[in-house]
Amino acid sequence: MPVATPDVRPVNPCFSSGPCAKRPGFTPDILANAMLGRSHRAAEPKARLAEVISLSRSILGMPADWRLGIVPASDTGAMEMALWSLLGARGVDILAFESFSEGWATDIVKHLKLPDARVLTAPYGRLPDLNAVNADNDIVFAWNGTTSGVRIPNGDWIAANRKGLMICDATSAAFAMALPWDKLDVVTWSWQKVLGGEAAHGMLALSPRAVERLESYTPPWPLPKIFRLTSKGRLSEGVFKGETINTPSMLCVEDALDGLRWAERIGGLPTLMERCSTSLAFINDWVERSDWAAFLAEEPATRSCTSVCLKIVAPWFTALSAEGQAKAAKQLASLLEKQDVAYDIGSYRDAPPGIRVWAGATVEPSDIQALLPWLDWAAAQVAASFAHA
Template sequence: MSKPTVRPSRPFFSSGPCAKRPGWSLSALDQALVGRSHRAPEGRARLKEVITRSKNILGIPADWRLAVVPASDTGAVEMILWAIAGERGMDVLSFESFSGTWAQDLRDVLKIEDLRVLDAPYGELPDLAAVDWSRDVVLTWNGTTSGVRIPNAEAIPVEHDGLIICDATSAAFAMDLPWDRLDVVTWSWQKALGGEAAHGMVAISPRAAARLTEASPRPLPKIFRLTGKKGLLEAVFEGDTINTPSMLCVEDALDGLRWAESAGGLPALKARSQASLAVVAEWVEKTDWVSFLASDPATRSCTSICLKIVAPWFEALAPEARAKAVKHLTGLVAQEGAGYDLASYRDAPAGLRIWGGATVDAADIQALLPWLDWAYECTREEFAA
């Protein structure tokens, strides 16, 4: 087929760090509080503003606490697991790379004795009916590396004895989160609002706050501590931080939050992401060489849109050759400036991953797809026997 001529205006489809919001430029950081302490009143006020705007956009209940924490979403999840895991039995859902990491850490590092791991392969969800909600439960709302999401909150009881710890890093600001059914929710700035990396956020319910003040399963390094001698470190939820944040990143996070508000808040962000998924779904429906990795349409992610190549010649390749073919395909698109960072995650089945979060314009994904078709044909000629 002939090479396309129309390129995406913003060919940035990485699943993290993700595309900046439309119209972003470095001038958005002109007012960053550089050269000042984050502990100064002005610095603390901006961190507090991140917390307040995030709570308002996401609809976090007023009695929940929200904090900026170190080390992205990974740090946010780990600090909670290390603080409370082992106080009671735990169920963990493992169905892609990061949820698999939480399961591995709980089993092999923290060595939780009463642990059940509910596994599912890439493209599927574990059986939610098998979860024991009387235990602590660790779940990933949206599998960033598998494109599989929890479809709704129906399986999660409002009343539950344990804590439900939700890694929502590629779901926040793009999907509804059932705050009345969760107890801890984590995310990072580098996902749905296109912020800079290395900073995470953790939201905790009153029940989770009570558990944190009561739990003492193990000593914690300072970087993980949300409690002190007098209980919960309340200042952390008011704009203080455990360690030094980047005020450039704080300014960028505020820029993304202000854009989200101007765009129409969470309903508009969800609609933008769903529009991107709809564009890809229409293309997949008429394209014979590609399919969604998520086997159930109800579980398909609208942010991390993961695809598998189903052409017989590709499926006949050895795993190493499949990876090379995908690298060739995505490399051709990148060389043309038509799309970057489109290969599936390194631990996932060889295929494609298109970020469709709220900062991506569906029109750019529409412009990308002919380039994928073109690159596929070039790759088939190169690799097919």
């Protein structure tokens, strides 16, 4: 059935899941005061790096006894540092339920080759059995599955008297979801997600338990320079004061600071979370009325409020071959991009064919509202094209 072309377009058509939309009101002029051409070890640039750390701590409500540092290579670098530096002291359970958490499982099993590693898996759209984890083991998991739209609903499943470390990839959850700091030991994220910063830098947060592990345990494998967090058996405290292991981009630092200052101005974490929840509520109401789209995440409590992944359930689509489904989903995303309505909303390459809408805090909920009728329009266009094929 034909669908009329919507009258209203999103003001900002950037719905990519990373790098994500810049914060409302952003212009490149904001970066004019970046410390370009300066050494990151000089007093003023180092103060900017330290401000990224202090503002992040403050907005997230991180406990005072945690360390937070800026590290190389985005969230991936932060997670690899944690895995290679901390694992091996005891058994490890890995929760694998989407692409990135599956990647951590591959690193641990095939590259670190830990003998006491156990992978708890679930297909796209579901979580593994959280109650099956062994609290005596280290636990590696993503809080939010960026490629599946499935998130951990809460920390109730984490034992308070655990012996192992909880190592959490929170890159599309930090600044958007409530993280139970008392139940976690390592938390990582990148600048490019919820606050819309530019890529290449990661954040590594360590609890006192994680610091104790670093200072009491030496992995049996060699560590590259960019992974080394200790010197002579003691934590390298400078990393957590703005003394980065490698040279950071001061342009990216200025951009990250702008996002953090914006977050502080609008009300901090409660407001950031509210913006994400409002966008998810708009999508939820639309999905309930839709005859062709559904959440990939099966349980409502596990549906992400940042990387919202949708599957196509219309009979014309489900009747297609796997190749046909992939082609149709790609066509839908392409139509929206050609209309300058939505950029980069195709599902992740390893995920089931569908669409992925970033609804993080830098996205205006009003733009999510404006997008939804366009999804119906594009789906109708694609359905018609396949009907006549």
